[in-house]
Amino acid sequence: MSRSGDVVLGVLTAVPVGLCAVAAGGMLLAGDTRVLAIELALPAGVLGAGAIVSALPLSILLARKGRARARDRHDAAVDAAAVRAAQQERANHQRFLARLDHELKNPLTAIRATAVAAQGEQQTDEWRTVDAQAAKLSTLVRDLRKLAELETRPLETEIVSLEEVLSEAIDALGQQNPAASGRIAFTVTRVPWAVPPVSVDLDLFSLAIDNVLGNAAKYSSQGPIEVRLREQDGWAIVEIADAGRGIPASDLPLVFDELARAQNARDVSGSGIGLTLVATVMRRHGGDVSIRSVENAGSMVTLRLPIRG
Template identity: 70%
Template sequence: MSRAGDVALSVLTALPLGICALTAGGMLVAGDERILAMELALPVGVLVAGSLVSAIPLSILVWRRRRAAAGHARQRATAAAAQSAADRERANHQRFLARLDHELKNPLTAIRATVATANPPAGASGAAGAAVRDTAWDTVDAQAQKLSGLVRDLRKLSELETRPLEREPVSLEEMLAEAIEALGHQDPAARARTVLSVTRVPWSVPPLQLDLDLMSLAIDNLLGNAAKYSVQGPIEVRLREQDGWAIVEIADAGRGIPAAELSSVFDELARARNARDVAGSGIGLTLVATVVRRHGGDVSVRSVEGSGTVATLRLPVRERA
């Protein structure tokens, strides 16, 4: 509401009452005590009429000021929420940078230490010296590949955030079956432990409009995690429809995730303390969450350390606007 509008309403509120008050006062001074038929003294009637006329702009003024106050309160609440979101984003970014520093520091330290000790000790024979150099360069190559893989995964995650989705009708049941078969080419033992369970009664999951490549990438990551972190015991892949959502569960009987670290499993580069011995960049679950979110769904993880993990994907049966 503008300041000029407030002034105008204030004048409109006060003016009728002021004019009527002056008129009534003049009547009283002049001794005009004529009585209305309703037996209301004319000066009083004029005063009441002025009050009633003034009440109209007064009520408008009060309403506008209340509306302005409510608008200011909403603006303050919105600003507070935005600041809170910015603070959370800043904290997440700082955690990401700390993890990135850790992930880069280890291979770089290993490379520098290896280069420093690459020269064979004094008096070593030619064959022994060559063996030392070969071992050193193998270490350098392995660490360089680790760095390259980390950069590749980060680039892939960045591309997933922006690339257009190429949707097409996809049978989730067929996709899951193909993902399990693909797992068999990489880890036959894990494939032998994996079973697919599909609920078709009273109805099955219809084809969904999905980006086949991206969703396959997400499923492959979850299956790969189940295989990596469970060296024995079954891996169950389950598919069903529930309340307009396609539900995919991938469960294993592996090492599980510590309870204190469950809240951060989808953060970039996050790795549980009991997973350090398994190769990985910590990007996989972030990638899965990005793909599923871009399809209008969500993903969650339930886990008990020492017992196993269940990753649950929910995808809308019908594409949401």
């Protein structure tokens, strides 16, 4: 029933009572204290019909409220089921990653040991290739294990200055990659207000920053890298932009998926886990990450952290 129908039912219910109240009030104001008694003999059928007519609007309203409550209960049950399904899917995924790590770790260790021993006897390109590929698989297994741990590891939060965290990450990248150090520009917006300290798990958040900064340096062999920090609408915003090769439009929707790598990045070493780690870290902190990119122009990764209290 529409809202206008509810109004009509309410009026039908209230009009008789209202009319009686108005009449009685008028008599009192006029000083009329007489008692008016009206006796009217009605057949039983008429009395029954009147009772039904009087009760009909009220019963419709009650039925409508009952249906609304039932819908609310149903919607709540659907939402709870969706949350349980998502949690179960995540738990299944974590168990899969743990099994994968367990099953692959020992064989890969044996392969690498054999390759190293063989290279000691005869330095051949074939054994060097075996060792390199086994090392690549070992790195992939390690990153998958790290991703599974991120999902369940309790956060050890502390209050930190994002400006200091970013400065330290930039310095660390400069030590590892001196060629990239001279291309990085770091700007912080302090007017009309500075970014306040935030509560984060420093190890995990630093891991996310290191991944994004490392990608910016790895996929842009030249050109500037800009790191920007500002506050906006209760969020701490970190932007890391580069003038590198960018990401093809067809690959952009998949960049945060596990093992996803852009078509134009096959020549650069990597496991395809980095941005998945970043997204997991940001989600666990109540934040998010997004990326804008144009092939052959560059990319900008935006990380948002909520500023609480």
